[in-house]
Amino acid sequence: MAEVLERQNTYLAAFERLERELAAAGTPALHRLRKAAAARFAELGFPGPRDEEWRFTPLAPLARIPFEPAPHDRVGDSCSFRIPSVPKGVIVCRLSEAMHKHAALIEPHLARYADWKKHPFVALNTAFMCEGVFVYVPRGTVLEAPLFLDFHAGRDDDGRVWYHRSLVLLGENSQVTLVENYSGPMACTYFSNAVTEIVVGPGAMVDHYKLQREGDRAFHLAVMQVQIGRAANFSSHAVTQGGQWVRNEINAVFEDEGGECILNGLYQASGEQLVDNHTLIDHAHPHCASHELYKGILDGKAHGVFNGKIYVRQDAQKTDAKQTNQTLLLSDDATINTKPQLEIYADDVKCTHGATVGQLDAEAMFYLRSRGVGLAEARNLLIYAFANDILRRIQVASVREELERSLLQAHHLPAIDAGEEDV
Amino acid sequence: MLEINNLHARVEDKEILRGINLTVKAGEVHAIMGENGSGKSTLAGVLAGRDAYEVTEGEVRFDGKNLLELDPEERAREGIFLAFQYPVEIPGVSNTYFLKAAVNAIRKHRGLPEYDAREFLKLVKEKMKLIHMNEDLLKRPVNEGFSGGEKKRNEIFQMAVLDPRLAILDETDSGLDIDALKAVADGVNALRSPDRAIIVITHYQRLLNYIVPDRVHVLMRGRIVKSGGKELALELEERGYKWLEDSVREPQSV
Numbered sequence: 001m002a003e004v005l006e007r008q009n010t011y012l013a014a015f016e017r018l019e020r021e022l023a024a025a026g027t028p029a030l031h032r033l034r035k036a037a038a039a040r041f042a043e044l045g046f047p048g049p050r051d052e053e054w055r056f057t058p059l060a061p062l063a064r065i066p067f068e069p070a071p072h073d074r075v076g077d078s079c080s081f082r083i084p085s086v087p088k089g090v091i092v093c094r095l096s097e098a099m100h101k102h103a104a105l106i107e108p109h110l111a112r113y114a115d116w117k118k119h120p121f122v123a124l125n126t127a128f129m130c131e132g133v134f135v136y137v138p139r140g141t142v143l144e145a146p147l148f149l150d151f152h153a154g155r156d157d158d159g160r161v162w163y164h165r166s167l168v169l170l171g172e173n174s175q176v177t178l179v180e181n182y183s184g185p186m187a188c189t190y191f192s193n194a195v196t197e198i199v200v201g202p203g204a205m206v207d208h209y210k211l212q213r214e215g216d217r218a219f220h221l222a223v224m225q226v227q228i229g230r231a232a233n234f235s236s237h238a239v240t241q242g243g244q245w246v247r248n249e250i251n252a253v254f255e256d257e258g259g260e261c262i263l264n265g266l267y268q269a270s271g272e273q274l275v276d277n278h279t280l281i282d283h284a285h286p287h288c289a290s291h292e293l294y295k296g297i298l299d300g301k302a303h304g305v306f307n308g309k310i311y312v313r314q315d316a317q318k319t320d321a322k323q324t325n326q327t328l329l330l331s332d333d334a335t336i337n338t339k340p341q342l343e344i345y346a347d348d349v350k351c352t353h354g355a356t357v358g359q360l361d362a363e364a365m366f367y368l369r370s371r372g373v374g375l376a377e378a379r380n381l382l383i384y385a386f387a388n389d390i391l392r393r394i395q396v397a398s399v400r401e402e403l404e405r406s407l408l409q410a411h412h413l414p415a416i417d418a419g420e421e422d423v
Numbered sequence: 424m425l426e427i428n429n430l431h432a433r434v435e436d437k438e439i440l441r442g443i444n445l446t447v448k449a450g451e452v453h454a455i456m457g458e459n460g461s462g463k464s465t466l467a468g469v470l471a472g473r474d475a476y477e478v479t480e481g482e483v484r485f486d487g488k489n490l491l492e493l494d495p496e497e498r499a500r501e502g503i504f505l506a507f508q509y510p511v512e513i514p515g516v517s518n519t520y521f522l523k524a525a526v527n528a529i530r531k532h533r534g535l536p537e538y539d540a541r542e543f544l545k546l547v548k549e550k551m552k553l554i555h556m557n558e559d560l561l562k563r564p565v566n567e568g569f570s571g572g573e574k575k576r577n578e579i580f581q582m583a584v585l586d587p588r589l590a591i592l593d594e595t596d597s598g599l600d601i602d603a604l605k606a607v608a609d610g611v612n613a614l615r616s617p618d619r620a621i622i623v624i625t626h627y628q629r630l631l632n633y634i635v636p637d638r639v640h641v642l643m644r645g646r647i648v649k650s651g652g653k654e655l656a657l658e659l660e661e662r663g664y665k666w667l668e669d670s671v672r673e674p675q676s677v
């Protein structure tokens with residue numbers, strides 16, 4: 001307990017030290033927001049052991065380490081973006097740049113959605129927010145090529161915390177494909193605290209991918225907050241592989257009727273990794289559909305947590321919500337805490353959920369072996385198949401193929417022959 | 424080729440096979456018939472190496488080798504193929520990817536070089552024609568969403584590609600329309616050769632019009648109670664199984 005308090009103070013002291021430099025980024029209004037968030041963090045503190053939201057996710061490993069923010073002149077190094085060309089009217093730039101150049105555009109949105117008043121780590125991120133990516137796609141504009149956002153820690157980031165903050169604004173009927181990539185070196189203990197806010201305007205479409213391949217000692221806590229407008233469409237695929245301690249949160253809110261939300265995820269963990277996925281879909285309006293499929297593969301002493309909340313508000317009639325969590329436990333010591341949490345206050349709705357936890361299917365194993373495939377290969381093939389069920393849904397070919405290739409390689413399976421098959 | 428002597432097998436505490444004796448020579452086609460639950464699939468499963476069953480007595484020799492000692496994949500590599508009564512769906516792996524892994528595992532075992540993409544494709548195309556298999560099914564995940572008939576046809580397609588020495592077909596004819604039945608029969612008949620053997624498990628005489636068996640056996644409560652030529656199938660079709668009851672009556676009722 002004393003340790004936790006002390007750690008809170010480490011973060012607050014860092015804020016005081018860096019305050020002046022932070023204030024230089026953006027308008028006074030933004031800085032007031034930072035200060036309010038820092039003050040809020042001081043009040044909230046780290047989540048306590050009785051906090052239901054953190055019940056299965058031990059915070060002690062994180063609280064034990066006095067992470068310090070990266071030096072201010074380095075803050076820009078950790079993130080970059082790639083896009084072949086930017087259509088007219090579209091803005092893709094660093095958040096720090098946007099804070100100066102596009103203040104009027106970002107101020108009505110930045111930190112308005114991700115709830116720093118309730119969530120201590122969002123509060124921290126908001127207090128330190130300065131660097132990340134800002135994306136603005138005006139109404140009616142379609143970005144054909146995917147936009148890649150890369151967040152990476154370096155060799156000298158041992159003991160450091162990165163606060164990545166991104167804001168994505170989509171005007172009416174616009175479209176974008178976003179690929180967020182998190183990576184870092186092995187044997188380096190850093191903390192990546194990322195908050196992404198996405199506003200999907202009416203009729204707009206976002207195809208979002210998050211690839212988390214942090215180093216093996218990394219702490220990774222990411223919160224994605226999505227506001228889905230009228231008849232808008234948001235689809236997310238989150239692939240989690242790296243890190244020793246990982247918490248992903250996605251909160252999606254339907255802000256009007258007719259929206260669609262897909263949340264798919266694949267998490268692979270072994271050794272002593274902790275991977276926690278918390279999702280919340282808030283059906284606040286009628287006639288919206290959400291589909292969620294999270295699949296996990298846990299080996300060694302890995303610990304998985306899945307919590308899927310679905311709120312269906314009183315007037316959200318004709319809601320169609322489906323949630324599935326499937327976990328493959330490859331060893332006796334791997335564990336999963338999986339919990340669907342449906343709160344339904346409307347009566348004319350279709351909501352289903354299901355969670356399965358199991359080993360590889362014995363009948364499928366026998367089927368493969370009866371065709372001559374050896375025990376180890378059959379096992380690997382079924383693990384691949386289980387994971388590929390998520391990967392094959394990825395629309396960005398380069399991302400999908402790379403993930404498939406590395407999945408096959410990791411399981412000692414031959415490559416798929418080009419052009420011969422689509423599955 | 425296959426010699427089964429006094430084979431007993433059980434699941435948990437239930438004895439299902441209770442002394443099977445059967446010899447199948449190279450070049451022969453044997454049909455096994457019998458009521459639901461008589462143990463036909465159990466026998467097929469024991470031969471292919473399904474581990475839900477415990478063999479408590481007896482032995483099985485395949486080309487003189489003790490079959491029961493081998494893992495399922497070793498049996499497959501030695502040339503045993505089981506067409507499943509209920510083929511398994513494997514979402515996430517395409518039919519061709521799976522088959523290529525199987526073919527190459529078997530080729531490796533036989534000391535042959537593994538097929539590359541082009542050689543494999545050639546083999547697949549040739550067998551596809553033989554079985555009238557839709558190319559679309561090849562690209563799809565193994566059996567996922569296949570109709571009942573498509574699954575059965577896929578089993579025969581796999582058999583054709585894997586080129587086994589002993590093929591055991593467990594009710595491959597059930598649920599097939601007449602064209603599919605002919606396609607299956609064509610596939611099986613194409614496999615017929617002096618150094619191969621086939622065991623066909625079926626409830627219907629109909630299939631045996633297309634795949635004419637050398638021997639027909641009736642399995643009842645875990646034993647073969649009658650064997651005969653192809654006329655036996657016709658007789659069963661007419662008379663059912665009741666008349667054979669006497670031959671399995673036990674000295675003491677269980």
Ligand SMILES: Nc1ncnc2c1ncn2[C@@H]1O[C@H](COP(=O)(O)OP(=O)(O)OP(=O)(O)O)[C@@H](O)[C@H]1O
Nearest residue numbers: 434437439457458459460461462463464465466475
């Ligand atoms: N895994 C198992 N657990 C319990 N009982 C089993 C198992 N497998 C088979 N049995 C039982 O063994 C008996 C024989 O089953 P089997 O599947 O071999 O019959 P079959 O002759 O193939 O029947 P059908 O014509 O219906 O396919 C049945 O009574 C069945 O319920």
Ligand SMILES: [Mg+2]
Nearest residue numbers: 463464465508
């Ligand atoms: Mg059967």
